[in-house]
Amino acid sequence: MTGFILAATASFALLGAPAKAVEREPVPVVAVASHAQEFADRLILRGRTEANRKVEVKSEIAGLVASPPLRKGAQVRAGEILCNIEDGGRTAELAEAKARLSEAQQNFEASEQLSKKGFTTETRANAMIAELAQAHARVLRAELNIERLAIAAPFDGILESDTAELGSLLQSGSTCATLIALDPIKLIAYVPERSVDAIEVGARIQARLITGREIEGRISFVSRAADRETRTYLVEAEAPNPDLAIRDGMTAEIGVALKSRMAHLAPQNALTLNDDGALGVRLAVDGVARFAPVTILKDEPRGVWLDGLPETADILVAGQEFVIDGAPLDVEYAEPDRIQ
Known part of the structure; x- marks a missing residue:
């Protein structure tokens, strides 16, 4: 009996003893x-080149073209004459306007002398002043019409069309020539709305043209209004093009350098x-x-x-x-x- 109790006590002691923690091996x-x-990512966009400026140079008065045409592709400087329009009696109109101005000036001076002596009414004096002002305006208008006979290039560029043919009739608003400027060249693309906040004006770009030529420039514009159909934003960049070798409308792959982190x-x-x-x-x-x-x-x-x-x-x-x-x-x- 005593042996049984000792054995039971030993078994209980073993069962009740706390287990030793097992340490994990490294x-x-x-x-x-x-x-x-520093990580600077790039956003790749598909776009195209575009002329930095493009304008249809139009006539402001009607008349026959008096100058031979300049051919498309010609380079012109700002202020260079593109179309000359025949005088059409405008020099005579200016001479007549000047003669009327001289007459109105004499009438005004005579009226002023009579007014001082009290021999003319205030109404008559005011009428002379108005007549003199109208004569001045006619002279200015005639001079402006003569200036408009010579249609000049508004900026340095390349003619995209022949200028108006010699002897052709231009109406007010008719096109004399189409002029484009290619330096700097503009690159345009559309960026998805999820990426537009990552692009900043002034960010550097590298573009590869369809010809394989690579150019560098900077972002010049990021639209704040999305295209309603595509939900994309217009992005524009400018790159130097001093030799004018990059043409308008060339396909380009544009890499935009994003803000580093x-x-x-x-x-x-x-x-x-x-x-x-x-x-x-x-x-x-x-x-x-x-x-x-x-x-x-x-x-x-x-x-x-x-x-x-x-x-x-x-x-x-x-x-x-x-x-x-x-x-x-x-x-x-x-x-x-x-x-x-």
């Missing part, structure tokens, strides 16, 4: 010590998912594994640019699939260049 992993770098460049195999399916990487923090969610900014041959990590991070690149948060790690560090 998991061997490979990590890279990553430091945040700090990010980490990590190998693609560092990416993993947590139990909730969130994309991220595992870090070695104080000797244990920690999951960190990330956002992929760009995927390129060297690796992936990641946002959401601290300035310095030890990113696991091998063995991260076999650890969970809080697992102790046996970390071996590798050079980033050898991993990527």
